[in-house]
Amino acid sequence: MKNLFRFFYQNGFVIGFILLQIISIWLIINYTYFQQSKLYQASNYISGNISAKKTAITDYLYLDDANRQLVEENAELKNDKVESFAIVNKDYVVINDTLRKIKYRHYTSKVINSTYTKVENFITLNKGTIGGFKPNMAVISADGLVGIITSVSDNFSIVLPIIHPRSWFSVQVKHKHYFGILKWDGKNFNIAQIAEVANHAELSVGDTIETRESDIFPEGIPVGKIMSAEYVEGSNFLDISVDLFVDFTNIYYVYAIENMMKLEQDSIELEGYK
Amino acid sequence: MISTYIKSAIGFAVLVLLQVLILNEVSLFDGWAQPYLYIYSIIALPMQIPKRILLPIGFLAGLTMDMFTHTPGIHASATLTLAFARPYVLKSIRPREGFESFVPSINSMGGIKYFTYSGLLVLIHHLWLFGLLYFSSGLLFVAIGHALLSSLFTMVFILLIQFFSQTNKSF
Numbered sequence: 227m228k229n230l231f232r233f234f235y236q237n238g239f240v241i242g243f244i245l246l247q248i249i250s251i252w253l254i255i256n257y258t259y260f261q262q263s264k265l266y267q268a269s270n271y272i273s274g275n276i277s278a279k280k281t282a283i284t285d286y287l288y289l290d291d292a293n294r295q296l297v298e299e300n301a302e303l304k305n306d307k308v309e310s311f312a313i314v315n316k317d318y319v320v321i322n323d324t325l326r327k328i329k330y331r332h333y334t335s336k337v338i339n340s341t342y343t344k345v346e347n348f349i350t351l352n353k354g355t356i357g358g359f360k361p362n363m364a365v366i367s368a369d370g371l372v373g374i375i376t377s378v379s380d381n382f383s384i385v386l387p388i389i390h391p392r393s394w395f396s397v398q399v400k401h402k403h404y405f406g407i408l409k410w411d412g413k414n415f416n417i418a419q420i421a422e423v424a425n426h427a428e429l430s431v432g433d434t435i436e437t438r439e440s441d442i443f444p445e446g447i448p449v450g451k452i453m454s455a456e457y458v459e460g461s462n463f464l465d466i467s468v469d470l471f472v473d474f475t476n477i478y479y480v481y482a483i484e485n486m487m488k489l490e491q492d493s494i495e496l497e498g499y500k
Numbered sequence: 501m502i503s504t505y506i507k508s509a510i511g512f513a514v515l516v517l518l519q520v521l522i523l524n525e526v527s528l529f530d531g532w533a534q535p536y537l538y539i540y541s542i543i544a545l546p547m548q549i550p551k552r553i554l555l556p557i558g559f560l561a562g563l564t565m566d567m568f569t570h571t572p573g574i575h576a577s578a579t580l581t582l583a584f585a586r587p588y589v590l591k592s593i594r595p596r597e598g599f600e601s602f603v604p605s606i607n608s609m610g611g612i613k614y615f616t617y618s619g620l621l622v623l624i625h626h627l628w629l630f631g632l633l634y635f636s637s638g639l640l641f642v643a644i645g646h647a648l649l650s651s652l653f654t655m656v657f658i659l660l661i662q663f664f665s666q667t668n669k670s671f
Contacts, residue, residue, distance in 0.1 A: 239551050239552065239587075242555045243581075246555055246576075247577060247580060249573075250562075250577035250580060253566075253576065254572065254632065272567065276520065341569070343534060344534070345633040346633060348569075391637050411637060412637045412642070413642065414530075
């Protein structure tokens with residue numbers, strides 16, 4: 227027993243190292259679990275506030291780009307207005323539409339912190355539960371798909387962007403409806419990969435990739451353009467690279483999308499897959 | 501001795517803020533080289549600091565970084581490894597009569613010794629850090645490339661601090 231104590235006393239440094247290292251590895255492995263914890267939300271509160279102060283200062287440097295993005299998007303929206311359409315046929319009468327119900331609601335938000343040079347990138351938004359944000363809301367910018375909200379505090383949300391090894395999105399090829407899974411290999415923040423598109427799919431370079439409708443995403447949010455699609459020897463799936471529409475180096479205003487029917491879809495799916 | 505600890509603590513707070521507010525935005529070569537200067541706070545700790553408090557300091561310093569980069573555990577693990585390696589690196593380059601000064605610096609150790617000391621620690625930290633970051637994707641050579649280039653970048657900042665603080669010995 228005495229020898230045992232002496233062993234621990236003499237090797238305390240090494241044992242301490244191993245113990246703390248185990249804690250670190252535990253934190254790394256339980257990443258997703260950790261994101262839901264109160265401790266993580268408390269730390270988000272502090273880091274979010276510091277980021278918000280920083281953005282208050284650096285915002286002025288990017289006003290030019292932000293304005294351009296907003297103006298471009300305004301133009302798009304104006305194009306969709308009733309006034310933008312000429313009347314070609316007076317036989318139709320517009321009636322109040324009760325056949326439709328709002329399914330997706332858009333919330334605006336500002337990016338107050340983001341990284342793109344790292345492997346595990348993230349984006350912080352300036353709204354949280356108080357602004358109606360919840361985990362698992364889709365995040366898009368004027369250019370296209372950005373990511374998905376993983377955790378929220380009162381005033382901030384953390385977004386898991388496309389450019390994170392843990393993220394994956396269900397996507398399809400526009401007009402062709404081949405489905406695949408969008409992932410990121412960690413090399414280049416402009417390029418993502420698509421897995422699980424079968425060999426027989428007829429794709430061409432330049433085809434647009436968009437989101438597939440799920441409980442989180444509406445259909446048809448642009449993602450990127452196919453850069454290359456190659457056959458891999460001995461595999462049933464194509465090796466596809468996608469040039470992303472969103473420029474992660476240059477992202478200021480985003481929209482979070484809430485699916486108002488998510489709960490309904492989730493519960494029926496849970497029942498159906500039992 | 502106590503005042504040295506207070507100085508170290510203030511130095512750490514300044515370095516973390518510098519890292520989070522400015523250096524995290526800085527990168528060279530399309531993101532291949534990023535400086536991680538916050539580890540300077542561990543490298544610059546007094547030499548006589550007891551080994552048993554070195555580990556918690558390293559762990560907590562890394563955890564603080566993790567809070568800002570949303571990578572729970574990764575910086576903690578890398579900085580812990582740095583703190584663990586520090587006494588061994590110091591031992592291996594110590595002259596027979598021992599160092600005179602309390603704080604590792606170019607003044608107290610000499611240019612070559614200090615470069616070896618800090619260079620080795622930075623390299624250990626960065627290799628461990630990028631190894632963990634790229635572990636799941638299995639890109640070993642990308643991780644090593646990032647680690648080497650980032651080490652050079654971090655060393656530039658560390659040597660800059662050294663050159664600027666050389667005249668002011670009290671830091």
